[in-house]
Amino acid sequence: MKKQVFKVVRWVVILAAISFLVIQFFGPAKTNPPIDPSQTIEARLQVPPQVAAIFDRSCNDCHSNKTRWPWYSNVAPVSWFVIGHVNEGRSNQNLSEWGRYDPDRQAKKLQQMCEEVKDGAMPLSSYTPLHPGSKLSAADLKTLCDWTSAERARISTQ
Numbered sequence: 001m002k003k004q005v006f007k008v009v010r011w012v013v014i015l016a017a018i019s020f021l022v023i024q025f026f027g028p029a030k031t032n033p034p035i036d037p038s039q040t041i042e043a044r045l046q047v048p049p050q051v052a053a054i055f056d057r058s059c060n061d062c063h064s065n066k067t068r069w070p071w072y073s074n075v076a077p078v079s080w081f082v083i084g085h086v087n088e089g090r091s092n093q094n095l096s097e098w099g100r101y102d103p104d105r106q107a108k109k110l111q112q113m114c115e116e117v118k119d120g121a122m123p124l125s126s127y128t129p130l131h132p133g134s135k136l137s138a139a140d141l142k143t144l145c146d147w148t149s150a151e152r153a154r155i156s157t158q
C-alpha cells in the first residue's frame with residue numbers, strides 16, 4: 001500500500017516538473033519598445049522632478065517602455081501575469097508615448113491618473129508588496145493631483 005502511494009506521488013511530481021519546464025516556452029513576450037525622446041510625457045508636458053520621481057517609483061514599470069523587469073518575470077506562469085499587466089498598462093496609458101494622445105485625451109488621462117491613485121486602484125495591489133516604496137503617501141497623492149489639475153488647466157488654454 002505504502003509503496004503504491006509512493007509511486008503515485010512520484011509520478012505526480014515528475015509530471016508537474018515536466019509541465020513546469022514545458023510552459024516556460026509559451027506565453028507573451030517581454031518587451032521594452034524603443035523610446036522616441038520627443039514623444040515622452042516629460043517632452044510634452046511640464047513634469048517637475050517630484051512628479052517624475054512618483055512616476056519612476058510607482059508607475060513606469062507598467063505605464064512606460066522603460067519597465068524594470070523583476071527576476072520572476074522570467075518564470076512562467078508568474079511571467080504571464082506580470083507581462084499581461086505591463087501590456088495592459090501600456091495600452092491604457094503609456095508615458096513614453098504620450099505624444100500619441102491629442103490634447104483632449106491627454107487632459108482625460110491626467111484626470112484619470114489622479115482618480116485612480118485617489119481610489120487606491122493604482123499602483124496595482126499586486127505590485128506594491130514586491131516594490132517597497134511604490135505605494136503613494138498622502139503627500140505624493142497631493143503632489144500628483146495638484147500637478148494633474150494644473151497641467152490640465154495649462155494645456156486647455158494652449
Ligand code: HEC
Binds near residue numbers: 109114123
Ligand atoms: C503593476 C502594473 C501597474 C502599475 C505599477 C501601475 N498601473 Fe496603472 N494600470 C495597470 C493596468 C493593468 C491597467 C488597466 C486595467 C485597470 O484599469 O485595472 C492600468 C490602468 C491605469 C489607468 C487607466 C484607468 C482607466 O479607467 O482606464 C490609469 C489612469 C493608471 N493605470 C494610472 C496609473 C498610475 C498614475 C500609476 C502610478 C501611480 C499606475 N497606474 C501604476 C497597471 C499598473
